[in-house]
Amino acid sequence: MASTNSTAEGIARTASSASYILKAVAGSERNAALTAVYKHLQAAKDEIIEANRKDMAAAEEQAVAGKLSRSMIKRLDLSKPGKWEDMLQGILDVRDLEDPVGKVTLATKLDNGLDLHRVTSPIGVLLVIFEARPEVIANITALALKSGNAAILKGGKESTQSFAAIARVVSSALGTTSIPPGAIQLVETREDVSALLDQDQYIDLVIPRGSNELVRFIQNNTKIPVMGHADGLCAVYIHEDADEEKAVKVVLDSKTDYPAACNAVETLLVHESISNTVLPKIASALLQVGVSLRCDLASRKALESPGLPTAMKAIIQDATPQDYHTEFLDLTIAVKVVSSLEEAIVHINTHSSGHTDGILTESEEVAERFMNVVDSAGVFWNASTRFADGFRYGFGTEVGISTNKIHARGPVGLEGLMIYKYKLRGNGQGAGDYGSGKKQYLHQKIE
């Protein structure tokens, strides 16, 4: 993964050159490269785990000094049971997915002997910026190679030693294949990233994973297209005819299955006609597992009148307008009573980040209206927002989740790393041969 030139431009140019080779390599060769990466990582386990221990020790020092959370240390740890094996298996899983390169998605006979095919092809050069999770480098490497894209990788600084060790192994693995090692390059410092964001001549797509601040910084500081999401502000709306049991279950799972995830619910909207019946049941279930409720006036009133225990009522807080724009990423949820499906839809289309929003209702008509009009990447009926995930969707893996309005939306797997080109195969035709009084186009679908 060493680059011949360690300036940002040199790294980007190296990636660009490698990408032209990678584009032309057969699927079997890309798969062979993934097998080589797998085998080399397997053989270098001790060396990588040793590097990972150094990251862990440094993180431990930071944690003792109060500068790093315990959960960060957990995420760094490659020796955790199953983690190493999962990382390696993930490479083989990606290898065994269908080849996304060279699929014909449109075929038209413009005329006899003039055939047009639209064929999927790699985007080119990806810049992927991700959190301090050492296994992600293997995952992104696998996705990039499988999709025929060169990638420049930057991981969170807490995992520097682990990344460097894995990067060395990937580089030497690629050295044994037809893929140039420059196809996967690692950059180590935050400064490198800033300079790389200027390389729009060579880099085709930036994929940031990480904090809102990081994603926003990148969106605001590059002309390169950015794919990802700054916020995951998901809402669940409980319609008047919702099944109580399903509503309690789905809200609880959406909020508590993994509160720090981008697909956790942050806002609960409840139809006014069930604010005295279903809402208290949901509130009680949430409060019991320690979720803080930030309530508007109507939901607070509804929760104060009937059956909630006094101790629970006491911990209900008043919501501020800002709470309905906030991704808490924690055991907190904003609650609001609405008077209709349409009010819920308008609230969501105004406040949502376009990630995933759900409805609980027993009416198919109501659900379809919600799913058609709510403009988010995921629109869910009677199911937890937590299902918004590439693995759960059956993509094998994901490179990230996008709230973009173009190219790719929702969990992005291999397909989101592809573009296409038009191949036209002729026999010496000129466009001037066609037109009024001349040859006519056939425009027949080629089967």
Add this chain to the structure above:
Amino acid sequence: MASTNSTAEGIARTASSASYILKAVAGSERNAALTAVYKHLQAAKDEIIEANRKDMAAAEEQAVAGKLSRSMIKRLDLSKPGKWEDMLQGILDVRDLEDPVGKVTLATKLDNGLDLHRVTSPIGVLLVIFEARPEVIANITALALKSGNAAILKGGKESTQSFAAIARVVSSALGTTSIPPGAIQLVETREDVSALLDQDQYIDLVIPRGSNELVRFIQNNTKIPVMGHADGLCAVYIHEDADEEKAVKVVLDSKTDYPAACNAVETLLVHESISNTVLPKIASALLQVGVSLRCDLASRKALESPGLPTAMKAIIQDATPQDYHTEFLDLTIAVKVVSSLEEAIVHINTHSSGHTDGILTESEEVAERFMNVVDSAGVFWNASTRFADGFRYGFGTEVGISTNKIHARGPVGLEGLMIYKYKLRGNGQGAGDYGSGKKQYLHQKIE
């Protein structure tokens, strides 16, 4: 097309509100709106032609003062035989295309009673900036309505009266349908456009058509994704085994069919082994129709030695390095001799704008190598670059041609105006129900 608020933010917000209504409207209603637009335009022909005459008169004055070209006046003229009828027929043609909204592109049973569908949906709000051709407003209006997108339109200033007249008619036509008139809005001044480029909260995609300078200005002055092309720097490479007749024909058509078009060829690359045989034939054909040749040393030498008439040799010019980066948009072509297919590919991947590049060869293997490795939206074998066009590709029409590396590439029809959403229909499931020792995902394809 009037907006309730004529500030850029007001226009953008109006478009955004309209887009949420448009997203939920059935295909039959969008088609009915197109029929209404068609009928209202037909009824208002006299009024629109009168407005167009005012534009023509003003343009005539500008032309007399030397400030406008004659070809611009020609393009403005809606009374030219067939133009009005073609404009109206175009609306019906778009109406009769397959509905691009709501197509299921992926369907997976995650579990029994937990079905995932990926469904095409409109992007939202488009800002389309185009040249002074009055018929384009009808075309873009049709594409936007058919695809369920709201659009803000800005046409070239020379056609202001025509645009305003057409816009009034479109607005009153929409007033008779279920589509809010705010779905299609016209802005009139350049200042409006600058302010609209800041409305990334409401506008999802900018589509500029026009000069390189305009497109570059827009790309450099907005955070909204831009789809289009600044340059159309197309090359044709003549391989050593090319058929002479096809080579002459394809180069001549690529250069002279419509030299001002983005899909006209600007650079001719010729294999050295045929520089004394095929190149003079091509050069002679080009020179005879008044094309200027800018030659590198090798091609100049090749053309000076053998059969070209002396008068022709005299008008051959030396190429500067800049000529291989130049979109002449005129009867000029840069010529270069290369020593191999690979040198031609590297030249193209370095200099091309990624629009359309072609090869002339009788070898399928050579052609496939070229088409796989040249990284352009169109890669053509033995066919004129001029075929790169939405109508010729059979898309019915096009909103523009894109050299982007993500979302849509090449001629962009209705499909390029779509994104998708994931609809998940469940029965109260939580993500916490699944995992090791719990329920397992089925991930079965739904037929």
